[in-house]
Amino acid sequence: MSDLSAPILRFGIVADPQYADIAPNAALNRYYAGSLAKLAEAVSVFNATELDFVMTLGDVIDRDWASFGDILPVYETLRHKRLFLLGNHDFAVAPQHLGEVSARLGMPGRYYDFAIGNWRFAVLDGSDVSVFSTPSGDPRNALATERLGALQDEGAINAHTWNGSLSDAQFAWLSGVLEKAKADGEAVLVFGHYPVFPPNAHNMWDSQRIIDLLTGFACFKGYFCGHNHDGNVGEVDGRPFVTFKGMVDTRHENTFAIVEIFEDRIAIEGFGREDSRILPIRA
Numbered sequence: 493m494s495d496l497s498a499p500i501l502r503f504g505i506v507a508d509p510q511y512a513d514i515a516p517n518a519a520l521n522r523y524y525a526g527s528l529a530k531l532a533e534a535v536s537v538f539n540a541t542e543l544d545f546v547m548t549l550g551d552v553i554d555r556d557w558a559s560f561g562d563i564l565p566v567y568e569t570l571r572h573k574r575l576f577l578l579g580n581h582d583f584a585v586a587p588q589h590l591g592e593v594s595a596r597l598g599m600p601g602r603y604y605d606f607a608i609g610n611w612r613f614a615v616l617d618g619s620d621v622s623v624f625s626t627p628s629g630d631p632r633n634a635l636a637t638e639r640l641g642a643l644q645d646e647g648a649i650n651a652h653t654w655n656g657s658l659s660d661a662q663f664a665w666l667s668g669v670l671e672k673a674k675a676d677g678e679a680v681l682v683f684g685h686y687p688v689f690p691p692n693a694h695n696m697w698d699s700q701r702i703i704d705l706l707t708g709f710a711c712f713k714g715y716f717c718g719h720n721h722d723g724n725v726g727e728v729d730g731r732p733f734v735t736f737k738g739m740v741d742t743r744h745e746n747t748f749a750i751v752e753i754f755e756d757r758i759a760i761e762g763f764g765r766e767d768s769r770i771l772p773i774r775a
Contacts, residue, residue: 499754500754502544503547504538506748507735507736508579508738509530510552511531512555512556513562521742522721530739530747531566531567539569544608545573546572546573547577549685549718550576550579550719551579551582551718551738554581555585556584557596574598577617577683577684578593578599578619579685580685602620605669610679611680612669612673613680613682615682616666617658618684618696621656621658622636624653650693650695650697651697655695657696670705674709679711679713680713682714683716684716685717686719688715689726689733690726692720712731713758717733718735722737723735723737723767729774731774732758742765748766749761750763757772758773
């Protein structure tokens, strides 16, 4: 019999440090340089407990290739496995570095998956088809312009240049991950930078097709993301969609989380501005 009081696994969450050695933007309430100290505080909390990994949900930097050299040493003080995914600001670098961002973060690719026990984690690249993440001449640029233009014509609330979408190849890959997890009896949690639900100006351009794909599989148990620094939460067909608050926001208040997965629930312990939540797992 399973012990419902004991977590199956535990991991840390950081969203949107958006570090850069620049002056604050008080109008946006963003304090870019302050993220070094905030991240160090989060690392101290993470290092004081047992975790399977720490995931950063994109926007490690705000801009400039050199910014990685300042913030990544803070991550290196983690005693846990550190994992990353790509946010829009991570591509705010000189064009010659666009193809090097995932490698700079030590990622196995722009999108990937991994498993711990019977839980599989799919890590998305929501900037795959966007107007900023690929060099001039890449065919995805034309596709991104077409997708964004169609949304702008519709007056869609998320028709912004700072959002993105999945390529058809990545969408097919995600479908394959879900199919294999279903066959292998695994539960799936998806990590992305961009929200897909609830409807919001920060959501991916192709949110609906992603929601339809994910909720079509009983093995899909939830979606965690960043990008919308205010945070958000919603539910589709009993599955939670959680947007974590941005670390870069506010002069002094921090925000990060520790997540525990149990047989019947996901518990989020929020620190600073982050909310604590109990999310039932749909059987």
